[in-house]
Amino acid sequence: xxxxxxxxxxxxxxxxxxxxxxxxxxxxxxxxxxxxxxxxxxxxxxxxxxxxxxxxxxxxxxxxxxxxxxxxxxxxxxxxxxxxxxxxxxxxxxxxxxxxxxxxxxxxxxxxxxx
Amino acid sequence: xxxxxxxxxxxxxxxxxxxxxxxxxxxxxxxxxxxxxxxxxxxxxxxxxxxxxxxxxxxxxxxxxxxxxxxxxxxxxxxxxxxxxxxxxxxxxxxxxxxxxxxxxxxxxxxxx
Numbered sequence: 001x002x003x004x005x006x007x008x009x010x011x012x013x014x015x016x017x018x019x020x021x022x023x024x025x026x027x028x029x030x031x032x033x034x035x036x037x038x039x040x041x042x043x044x045x046x047x048x049x050x051x052x053x054x055x056x057x058x059x060x061x062x063x064x065x066x067x068x069x070x071x072x073x074x075x076x077x078x079x080x081x082x083x084x085x086x087x088x089x090x091x092x093x094x095x096x097x098x099x100x101x102x103x104x105x106x107x108x109x110x111x112x113x114x115x
Numbered sequence: 116x117x118x119x120x121x122x123x124x125x126x127x128x129x130x131x132x133x134x135x136x137x138x139x140x141x142x143x144x145x146x147x148x149x150x151x152x153x154x155x156x157x158x159x160x161x162x163x164x165x166x167x168x169x170x171x172x173x174x175x176x177x178x179x180x181x182x183x184x185x186x187x188x189x190x191x192x193x194x195x196x197x198x199x200x201x202x203x204x205x206x207x208x209x210x211x212x213x214x215x216x217x218x219x220x221x222x223x224x225x226x227x228x
Binding site for chain 2 (some may be wrong): 031033040041042059101102106
């Protein structure tokens with residue numbers, strides 16, 4: 001079956017601009033996570049959705065970052081007033097609510113470059 | 116919070132040799148330890164995981180061991196092949212939905228033929 005998909009695969013923007021990154025989780029997966037991966041590092045947690053609600057947003061670095069999941073499926077990560085330090089690969093993962101454990105399946109990521 | 120250390124950062128082996136990557140974690144309550152393989156330009160792929168109720172798990176050429184007392188876990192790849200070349204990440208977390216994975220910094224494995 002289809003895995004997690006993310007669009008766009010690459011996004012280049014200028015400092016100060018607004019960007020939206022989209023994640024389409026595995027069909028039927030109610031849990032959705034966003035992570036950020038800087039060059040040479042492991043992914044770092046940003047936010048977790050269970051259904052439509054953000055159950056844990058403790059990883060969001062500041063209030064320029066926001067994410068939504070209005071219908072409990074597709075999620076959009078929104079970054080306002082982008083800064084050069086926001087440049088990274090943004091990864092989305094999903095997992096199944098029907099399983100008792102925490103297997104997370106990742107998408108290919110969106111590489112964001114802020115000039 | 117949880118902290119995961121991973122060693123080595125780079126590992127070069129000859130095809131057919133074994134490779135071992137080691138991780139340590141700090142939170143004794145962590146009970147789920149997945150390993151991911153990440154190829155260039157792709158997202159992390161779950162390759163094997165272990166829970167704290169077992170000490171070892173195998174899947175063909177890969178195996179993972181867990182020492183809860185020492186808070187160590189390791190990935191073992193036998194009979195390495197060039198297609199095993201990638202960055203490998205370990206992670207630690209609680210085995211419940213909604214808990215963030217805490218990753219190590221990764222190991223770049225190079226298998227030369």
